[in-house]
Amino acid sequence: MENPRGQRMLAPVTSTSHNQTPALDRADRTWLDTHIDGPVLIPVDHDYASETATFNLTLAHRPLVVVGxxxxxxxxxxxxxxxxxxxxxxxxxxxxxxxxxxxGSLMINTSRMSDIKINSVAPYARIQAGVRANQLIPAAGEHGLAAISGSSPLVGSVGFTLGGGLSPVFGRSKGFAADHVRAFKIVTADGQLRHVTADREPELFWAVRGGKGNFGVVTELESGLFPASRLYGGGLYFGGEHAPAVLETWRGWVEHLPESLSTSFCLLRLPDLPFVPEPMRGRLTLHLRIAYLGSADEGAALVEPLRAAAPAFLDTVAEMPYANVASIHNDPTEPGVAVDRTALLRELSPQALDTLLSLAGPDTPPENHLMMTEVRLLGGALSRPPALPNAVGNRGDAEFCLFIASIPAPVEGDIERIRAVEERFLDRMAPWGTGGMYANFMSTEDTSAASVRMAYDAVAYERLVGIKKTYDPSNMFRINHNIRAA
Ligand SMILES: Cc1cc2nc3c(=O)[nH]c(=O)nc-3n(C[C@H](O)[C@H](O)[C@H](O)COP(=O)(O)OP(=O)(O)OC[C@H]3O[C@@H](n4cnc5c(N)ncnc54)[C@H](O)[C@@H]3O)c2cc1C
Structure with a gap:
């Protein structure tokens, strides 16, 4: 059955499908079919599962209907x-x-909206809602330009940017991706398409850059690009037994870095399984990440103290094209179940590092093992107010961003066990915490009103609430870290 535009329509309502979608009646479905060019799918439809899929499988979306x-x-x-x-x-x-x-929601899947236009003079990229970093990076690269993106090339560029956008390469020198957004188009709860810039709709311009999906669906976004086609970067991988010595070196080393160098570390405990590379299989690994925008010679001189701290079993830090930037973190590419938490730290003092190592280092008791403990260095432009102010919070006092995650074993109660381990971890690190969180790293565990507040500065949060009242008084956009109007 086809609609007037030649597309397949949903099957007529039968008693079975009606029972499974009680809130959508025949008239609703006919209306959607005739007014939406893309697919309109309900739970019984074949592609519904792929259209609603999540990357972290602790959460399965089950909207009433999904619109592609x-x-x-x-x-x-x-x-x-x-x-x-x-x-x-x-x-x-x-x-x-x-x-x-x-x-129970109407889901809008934006992945088909993947157009990219590069203005190589200004320079900026105009991207549609569904563009991923692995589409934007090569498109900008054709012009010798780099787009600010996160550690995983599979992440959506718009979602990344609206939540701040912390780049493992450009963060310290350029700030958050949101700081470089010059315009966007957004469909707000009243169905209006608004062209938003600093001059037109300034409140919305401020709020959406940091306030993420709370104010509507961004259909298109214009964001600055940077002339960069290469960097000196990669990873240093050490056996976990070297973690205390190497991290003590790293801790002092980061105090004197140029802003053109970004760095982080990850303590990884990968399982003893065949798909894990042999040196990391079933043991603790320390992965130091480096991204330096200066020359390879300067970069090598800067990294030398880390290389001297202990023998690395793998050293990939070298001149690389920006197109290979994902290899610095080597994030997972396959969906899986993970329980994660985050916190911002104001410092990594010797006591803080000792505590962190007691929680994630070589001597951590097995019952407290987590799969990953990551600390990213912030500072530089990430700490300064941007030229075009926005809602991205916690810039002033956060020097490091902590992220912990683990994959539960498929046994009853393991998710709860991990939650408890992670809660204790954050409690132990709290003396060095700022009390804030970085919005993009907040998880399913951080959805309470109190948690969402922690992503923003206090005054900014009240301003966000006011803007929410204006543009989304009924809280249509609440399937997120929700800023509540009331
Ligand atoms: C492996 C991995 C690595 C990551 N690395 C980084 C990193 O280095 N730096 C960093 O800052 N973040 C990072 N993130 C976090 C990531 O940026 C956020 O989770 C982001 O929200 C993902 O956006 P998405 O569109 O891909 O995801 P989705 O799940 O599709 O969307 C998530 C949310 O983003 C919002 N959103 C998405 N599109 C729109 C739109 N068009 N209009 C309005 N709101 C929208 C909505 O609130 C939506 O619910 C990482 C996440 C993962 C899983």
Whole structure:
């Protein structure tokens, strides 16, 4: 059965499908089919699962209906429909940032909206909602330009940017990705498409850059690019037994770095399984990450103290094209179950490092083992107010960003065990915490109103609440780290 535009329509309502989608009646479905160019899927449809998929499988989305938007008009029609039916709207670009169950919502899948235009003179990229970093990086690279992106190339560029956008390469020298957004288009809860810049709709311009999906669906975004086609970077991998010595060196080393050098470390405990590379299999590994935008010679001189701290079993730090930037972190590419938490640290004093090593180092008792403990160095431009102010919070006092994650064993109660280990971890690190969190690293565990507040400065949060009241008074966009209007 086809609609007037030649697309397949949903099957007529049968008693079975009606039972599974009680809130969508025949008229609703006919309306969606005739007004949406992309696919409109309900739980019984074949592609529903892939369209609603999340990267972290602790959460499975089960919206009432998912709309595979192909255009701004599709997004507007979907939002208008949701408005009329009183449905919350959830947004799925890649599923990498799914934090709240989308059950009962109208989901807009933006992945088909993947157009990229590069202005190599200004320079900036104009990207549609569904663009991923691994599409934007090569498109900008053709012009010798680099887009600020995160550690994983599979993450959506818009979701990444709206939550701040912490780059493992450009963060310390250029600040957050959100700081470089010059314009965007957004469909707000009333179904209007708004062209937002610092001059037109200044409050929305401020709020969405940091306030993420709380104010509507961004259909298109213009963001600055930087002339860079190479860097000196990669990873130094040490056996876990060297972690105390190497991290003590790293701790002192980061105090005197140029802003053109970004760095982080990850204590990794990968399982004893065949797919894990042999030197990391079933043991603790320390992975130091380096990204230096200066010359390879200067970079090698800067990294020398780390190389001297202990023998690395693998050293990939070298001249590299920016296109290979994902190899610095080597993030997972396959979806899986993970329980994660985050915190911002104001310092990594010797006591803080000792505590961290007691929680994640070579002598940590097995019952407290986590799969990964990551610390990213912040500072530099990440600590300064941007030229175009935005809602991204916690810039002033955070020097490090902590992220911990673990994969539960498939046994009853293991998720709860990991939650308890992670809670204790954060409690032990609290003396060095700022009390804040970085929005993009907040997880399914951080969805309470009190947690969401922690992503923002106090005054900024109240301003966000006011802007939410103006643009989304009914809280249509609540399937996220929700800023509540009331
Ligand atoms: C492996 C991995 C590595 C990561 N590395 C980094 C990193 O280095 N730096 C960093 O800052 N973050 C990083 N993140 C976090 C990531 O940036 C966020 O989770 C981000 O929200 C993912 O966006 P997405 O669109 O890919 O995910 P989705 O799950 O599709 O979307 C997540 C949320 O983003 C918002 N959103 C997405 N698109 C739109 C839109 N068009 N309009 C309005 N809101 C929208 C919505 O609130 C949506 O619910 C990483 C995440 C993972 C899983």
């Amino acid at each position: 938007a192909t255009s701004t008009a599709d997004v507007q029609n979907a939002v208008r429909f949701a408005g009329r039916r009183g449905l919350p709207v959830s947004i799925n670009a890649t599923g990498h940032g799914a934090v709240v169950s989308a059950t």
